[in-house]
Amino acid sequence: MASLAAEDDAMAALGGISPLIRDGRIGDALSRLVVIEAGAGDDARLLQHLGEHYTHCGKPDAAARCYRRAVALAPDDPGCLYNLSAALIALGQIVEAEALLDRVIALAPHDADAWQNRSTLRRQTPEANHVPGLLKAVEQVRSGPAEVALCYALAKELEDLGDPDHSFAWLKRGADRRRSLLSYRVEADVAAMAEIARVFDTALFDHPPAGCPETGPVFVMGLPRSGTTLVDRIISSHSDVESLGEINDFALALTRLAGAAGGKGDLIRRSADLDPAALGRAYLDSVAGYGRTRPMFIDKTPANFLYIGLITRALPNARIIHLRRHPLDSGYALYKTLFRMGCPYSYDLEDLAAYMLAHRRLMDHWRAVAPGRILDVDYEALVADQETVSRRIIDHCGLDWQDACLTFHENTAPAATASAAQVRQPIHARSVGLWRRYAGQLEPLAVALRAGGVDPMELV
Numbered sequence: 001m002a003s004l005a006a007e008d009d010a011m012a013a014l015g016g017i018s019p020l021i022r023d024g025r026i027g028d029a030l031s032r033l034v035v036i037e038a039g040a041g042d043d044a045r046l047l048q049h050l051g052e053h054y055t056h057c058g059k060p061d062a063a064a065r066c067y068r069r070a071v072a073l074a075p076d077d078p079g080c081l082y083n084l085s086a087a088l089i090a091l092g093q094i095v096e097a098e099a100l101l102d103r104v105i106a107l108a109p110h111d112a113d114a115w116q117n118r119s120t121l122r123r124q125t126p127e128a129n130h131v132p133g134l135l136k137a138v139e140q141v142r143s144g145p146a147e148v149a150l151c152y153a154l155a156k157e158l159e160d161l162g163d164p165d166h167s168f169a170w171l172k173r174g175a176d177r178r179r180s181l182l183s184y185r186v187e188a189d190v191a192a193m194a195e196i197a198r199v200f201d202t203a204l205f206d207h208p209p210a211g212c213p214e215t216g217p218v219f220v221m222g223l224p225r226s227g228t229t230l231v232d233r234i235i236s237s238h239s240d241v242e243s244l245g246e247i248n249d250f251a252l253a254l255t256r257l258a259g260a261a262g263g264k265g266d267l268i269r270r271s272a273d274l275d276p277a278a279l280g281r282a283y284l285d286s287v288a289g290y291g292r293t294r295p296m297f298i299d300k301t302p303a304n305f306l307y308i309g310l311i312t313r314a315l316p317n318a319r320i321i322h323l324r325r326h327p328l329d330s331g332y333a334l335y336k337t338l339f340r341m342g343c344p345y346s347y348d349l350e351d352l353a354a355y356m357l358a359h360r361r362l363m364d365h366w367r368a369v370a371p372g373r374i375l376d377v378d379y380e381a382l383v384a385d386q387e388t389v390s391r392r393i394i395d396h397c398g399l400d401w402q403d404a405c406l407t408f409h410e411n412t413a414p415a416a417t418a419s420a421a422q423v424r425q426p427i428h429a430r431s432v433g434l435w436r437r438y439a440g441q442l443e444p445l446a447v448a449l450r451a452g453g454v455d456p457m458e459l460v
Contacts, residue, residue: 010036010046017053024253024282026289030057037066044073044080051083058245058290060090078108085117092412094121109137112149116338119153124160131157148178152338159336164437171336172441175347184344186351190358192264193306197365199272200309205369208313212280215317216296217287218397221304222323223359224343225333227379230427231321232300233408234390238399243298243413244290250299250307253282271310280314296397303342305359308366312373319397322363325379327356328435328456331445353448360454383429 013036020029033053040046051066064087070080085100101118104111115134124130131154138150151174158167218241220232236243254267257274261267287297304311311318325333331353334346345355367374375396382389390405404410409426435442446456 010039010043011049014046014049014053018056021056022252022256024249024256024286024289026057026249026286027291028289029053030059030289030291033057033062037062040066040069042073044070044077047073048080048083051087055087058247060087063087064091076107078104078111078114081107082111082114082117085114089117089121097121105133110141110146112137112141112146112153116149116153116156119156124157126161129157129161131161143177145178145181148174148181149338150174151177152336155336168438168441174338175335178338179347179351182344182347184351186345186354188264189345190354192268193358193362195265195268196306196309197362199268200365200369202369204272204309205312208316209276211276211314211316212284213317214280214284214315215398217284217315217318218296218298218321219304219311219318220298220300220321220323221302221308223325223330223334223356224302224339224346225337226302226323226325226330227377227382228300228302228323230379230382230408231323231377231393232298233411233413234393234405235321235397236298236413237404237408237411238394238397238402239404240294240399241296241298241397242292242294243300244287244292246301247287247290247299248301249286250283250301250304250311253279253286254307254310257282274310274314276310276313279310283314296399305363305366308370308374312370320374321393321396322374322376323379324376326433326435326456327449327454328439328442328446329379329431329433331356331449332435332438332442333431335445349442349445350448353445353452357449357452357454380429380432383427383432386427 013032017029017032020026020032033050036046037050040050047066047070051063051070054060054063054066064084067080067084067087070077071084074080081100081104085097085104088094088097088100098118098121101114101121104114105118108114115130115137119130119134134150134154134157138147138154141147141150151170155167155171155174158164158170218235220228220235222228232243232245235241254271254274255261257279258267258270261270287299305322308320311320331349334343334352335349337343337346339346345351363374375393377389377393387406391401394401394405439446449456
């Protein structure tokens, strides 16, 4: 067993990893993690922390390796088992992940996150579901994050079992509770998007300065749950492309170069004055640390839609793909997803409508000031005619067609998103029009969208 002094030294070394990530020094962070891991010995706690840092660096395979060692040392530690399951979900090892979560719940029946994660791994059936256990568990937890997670798990399983009314009732209870725990105000995000459009006006694009000319980046973006992961898997099935997943490197490069800002508005104004070439280079230097092995890479961070103006200036040869989806399907998909971080607007239907409308206005602005730079992909069109739309996507990326892009579900690359289990399946249209089952419950969303100038019924 490692000495306490050695353990303290290793934990202190780990403390220097997060600043490296924030500074865009991913390669240095990974190099240090490898050294610390080599000396971790039989320290399960240290291995757990190593796994967390590898995850932050987008390396679920390395995280799983550390978590497996931790589980071997502490086989009855629910935390070790849970973390290993999360890494295996990203790696597509769903059956083993579910078995691990079964073990977590057996050891720690009140681990609500384990219940919720397990519910998402497969389509539940009358013969194999967890509804009775979930009902018992939620009765023992009356408030807080645990109640939220259990409500979302019940909503998911009851939807799978064809009980939409009870499903939505549990979903609303969970979403209402989650919203009550947040101090979020959607008005701040709406105002920020309006300020972005004001600052990045047409005049700023009339005589664009030279950015960083390097080719390679493919940005796939849109609201979460709109099909971004599906498109990411299609493109990364091409032999010339790899996916870096959802990374924060562009936003981190922007904030580093912009310096200390007095709020969102100040950061937006500062960002417009940045040297585009320097921003592009800072971003590319950062992503180089992930250890790319193919000519092109995908940055599949949904929120990058906020930075399209900066991306087009800083990386003039980058490809930008934006996903769209019917607003009620999109809204329902967001509302029924329990996000561990981000998307605070998704737990209230009126907040959701306000954010969706602001997103739509900003995307309309980007199309106007940067014509031809964005390929819009409609989710419904993609699932209805997979090959035609997939070919259009691959062509937009400047690539020759490869049939492997049609069998994206065989892609073994990690997928650390809420869609990690779904993207291992062939394309299907089960989610198209799903909102119809909940038309009554989603009426507040529809009303708010109509008030903002978007009538969902005109898009049916």
